[in-house]
Structures are given as structure tokens and as C-alpha cells.
Amino acid sequence: MDGAMGSDPGIDKLIVEFRDRxxxxxxxxxxxxxxxRPGFEGILSLLHRDLGSAHRxxxxxxxxxxxxxxxxxxxxxxxxxxxxxxxxxxxxxxxxTGGAFLGDRIRMGSVALDSGVYIRSMATRGASGGLAIxxxxxxxxxxxxxxxxxxxxxxxAGQSELAIAGTAxxxxxxxxxxxxxxxxxxxxGVMEIADLYxxxxxxxxxxxxxxxxxxxxxxxxxxxxxxxxxxxxxQWNPPVLRTVATEDEGTEELVTALEEHVEAMRTxxxxxxxxxxxxxxxxxxxxxxxxxxxVWKASDGQQRIAENVDxxxxxxxSPYQLAELIxxxxxxxxxx
Amino acid sequence: xxxxxKASLVDSHKHSRSRPIRVLVAKPGLDGHDRGAKxxxxxxxxxxxxxxxxxxxxxxxxxADAAVQEDVDVVGLSILSGAHLTLVPRVRELLxxxxxxxxxxxxxxxxxxxxxxxxxxxxxAKLFGPGTPTGEIVSFISAWSENRSK
Numbered sequence: 001m002d003g004a005m006g007s008d009p010g011i012d013k014l015i016v017e018f019r020d021r022x023x024x025x026x027x028x029x030x031x032x033x034x035x036x037r038p039g040f041e042g043i044l045s046l047l048h049r050d051l052g053s054a055h056r057x058x059x060x061x062x063x064x065x066x067x068x069x070x071x072x073x074x075x076x077x078x079x080x081x082x083x084x085x086x087x088x089x090x091x092x093x094x095x096x097t098g099g100a101f102l103g104d105r106i107r108m109g110s111v112a113l114d115s116g117v118y119i120r121s122m123a124t125r126g127a128s129g130g131l132a133i134x135x136x137x138x139x140x141x142x143x144x145x146x147x148x149x150x151x152x153x154x155x156x157a158g159q160s161e162l163a164i165a166g167t168a169x170x171x172x173x174x175x176x177x178x179x180x181x182x183x184x185x186x187x188x189g190v191m192e193i194a195d196l197y198x199x200x201x202x203x204x205x206x207x208x209x210x211x212x213x214x215x216x217x218x219x220x221x222x223x224x225x226x227x228x229x230x231x232x233x234x235q236w237n238p239p240v241l242r243t244v245a246t247e248d249e250g251t252e253e254l255v256t257a258l259e260e261h262v263e264a265m266r267t268x269x270x271x272x273x274x275x276x277x278x279x280x281x282x283x284x285x286x287x288x289x290x291x292x293x294x295v296w297k298a299s300d301g302q303q304r305i306a307e308n309v310d311x312x313x314x315x316x317x318s319p320y321q322l323a324e325l326i327x328x329x330x331x332x333x334x335x336x
Numbered sequence: 337x338x339x340x341x342k343a344s345l346v347d348s349h350k351h352s353r354s355r356p357i358r359v360l361v362a363k364p365g366l367d368g369h370d371r372g373a374k375x376x377x378x379x380x381x382x383x384x385x386x387x388x389x390x391x392x393x394x395x396x397x398x399x400a401d402a403a404v405q406e407d408v409d410v411v412g413l414s415i416l417s418g419a420h421l422t423l424v425p426r427v428r429e430l431l432x433x434x435x436x437x438x439x440x441x442x443x444x445x446x447x448x449x450x451x452x453x454x455x456x457x458x459x460x461a462k463l464f465g466p467g468t469p470t471g472e473i474v475s476f477i478s479a480w481s482e483n484r485s486k
Binding site for chain 1: 355356377378380381382383384385386387388389390391393397398401402404405406407434435436
């Protein structure tokens, strides 16, 4: 891809409007990328050279800890610093119906109608493996559009959410004093990824204890070299911050800590290393995704499964034999 | 609706599109009651749609902005307060201005029969009065979506 426009006039026009800073074009581009509509890879390829201006911040934590409220406060503060901000709020798709109730926008009413703010609600769409790559691609579109701060808000600390946090420049884990003892948090895996910890609703009595416990665990972790492959700036001690998002307390300190983190990464070269690691992972993921789709398509895999499933059920054929059949049918024709 | 009927509704909607229908459900104006809007939002989600719920006290500007940012297919307005004759056309107007006149605009709530025709002329595709079975709203949106992708 040398940057030449694709042959689709609709997409050509969209890119022109996108570069002209049309919000409608931005929103449509995000949809094309999120849905994987024809031409999406061409668009992302074109926008690749425009990446790099955004500081991507991942914010994760259990439901109800106050992430959306905290995000709203961050948006307000960034706007006061004259930074443009995009928010991607990810909520779960129902595994039974395929639908989703995306209600994070509600909490951000105060920043509505500010042209320096863009909010997009995303559903996980049951794509546990593919969610991180798609979210990353949505952030790429926002980065290319020119937003200076991108906040990605996800629920929980499962595999997908950790993967998303891993695509951020700064990963923040939000907890509340009732989060349970610190050892649980240690197990969650997110400890390997989080750069900053926030104890929200810290006006509750158990807050002080939680902060102390967390700091204790983090100091133990500091003794053990991490093998997670995530670079941290040398001497970066993940701070534990206290906020009361509803009262806008502690949020100024949070913004300062976020800015300090990205600055520390920049000056130590860690930011460059992380982004390189991210691009490597991303390229691998794109190959995997593309291969998968093309083999399924070329082999007419779903049809072959439908035709043979009864044999697998009866034991006459194993899933491995059927899989081999599909792959052998698909691989030679992948280039077609 | 029994489980089998629900399942087939979800299925028929899923197979006709490769992606979920995105719906903005908004309450413009001074309404304080959103139970009806939430019931509809839940029904749409149960039918496999992605519902962006904006909550109460939305201005037409906020609604149109959200519709554009979220690139929704459908905008659903819930109005109980009687201000529909000003709010609804204003939303339609703003959507057109922002280049999203292609969205499906539907309205629910307390709308007097006498005003329905006027609103339909102003670009509302359908009005759903109190007591409309949610399945009807789902079918209407699904059918519109299927027709559009042909």
C-alpha cells in the first residue's frame, strides 16, 4: 500500500471528508473499521502514517467503581488544559441476544456539545479474541483524526479487558475500597499491566487501608522482575491515587500523574519501545485474523461443517479430521 | 412473546445484516420519567440491537450530536411532556444539517392522534403510542433495516 486512494469512490470521498475534520466522516470511518466492512484495511493502512499524536489511556475496573464518572472528570480537566479528547466506552454484548445496552454516555452529559470532545460507545460483540484488535483500530482512527487524548473505558479485568489495557500507553486500574483484599487484585493479572491505580469513592472509611495494602503489594512486585513483556520506565513506581469522582476530588492529581507517566516514558524511550511492541503484536493479529477469514472463506468451511457434523456426532469422524479437511480445502485457494 | 418466537426474530434480524443495528434512544426536553424508554431500549437489545441510551433532559442538539458520533441507524425519541411539536422537527432538522437525514426517526410516548400526521410529514417514520407491544417496534426497525440493505 503506497498511500494511493482505493478504487472505491465512496471511500475516497470519506477519506477526503475525514481529513477535512468532518465528525460524520470520522464516525462512519469508525463504523467501517469496527464492522470490518470491505475496504477497512485499506483505510487503516492509509491512516497509519498519521498516527502518533494521541496519548492513549486505558481505564478498567469492575462494574460500579465509577469509571464513567471518573472519565467525565478527566475529559473536563483535559479540556481545561485545551487538549482534544476522545472517549471509547466499551460495554458487553449479551451472549444470548447479540444486543447491547450502551449506557456510558449518560454519565458524560457535561461535556456534550463540546467540539473538542468525541464519545463513541462500543459493544464487545462477543469477540473475545478480536475485541482488543478492533478497539485498537478504533483508537487508531481517532489518533489519525488528531485527538490528543484517547480514553478507553472497559469493564472488568478479564482477558479481553487486559488485552485492551495492553494497547494503551498508560493503563489505569480503578478500584473501590470494597474491592476485597489486595491478594485478589494481585491474582487478577492486571497488576502486570497497570501503570496507575486509582481508589475511587475514597471518602469511604476502608479507603486508607486499601491504599496502604496496595502500596505494600506493589513494593513486593517491584522486587520481582516482570516477565509480562510490558516495558515500564525504570524507577517507575505505579502510584496509588485516591479520588472521589462524584466530588471531583483527586482528579487534578490523577491528570498530573497521567501526564507524568507519558512524559517519563517519552524521556526514557519506553514509549517508543511500547509502541513498537504494540505494532508488532498488531501486525501479528492482523495476519492471524486475515488468514483465518480467508481460509474459512476459501474452504467454504461453515458449509463443510454443516455437511459433516452428523458424522462427527456419531463418532465416525473426529473434529480434527474435519478440520484438516477444511484447512486442506482452503489453504491452496486462499490467494484466489 | 415466547422464546421460540423471540429466537427466530433475533435470527432473522441477524442473518439479514452482518452487523447489529445501532439505535439511539433519547428523551428530549423536560420529561422526568424514563421507564418506558428503558423498556423499549431493553427490548431492542434483546432483539440483538446495540442501544445507545442517552438518558433524560437531552436537547435536540445533544441528540443530533450523539446520533452523528455514534453513527446510529435509528433515532428513537421518547416524549411524554407534550413538547413533541417543537422538539421532534428540530431533531429531524439538525440530523439533516449534519448529513444524517438517512437515519430512521421513530417517536414514542404521549402523542395526540391529531399531531401524528403532522409529525409524519415532518420526517417521523412511525409513532408508537403507549401500550404498543415492543415486538412491533422491533419488527418495524428490522424490516426497515432489511429493506435498506437490499
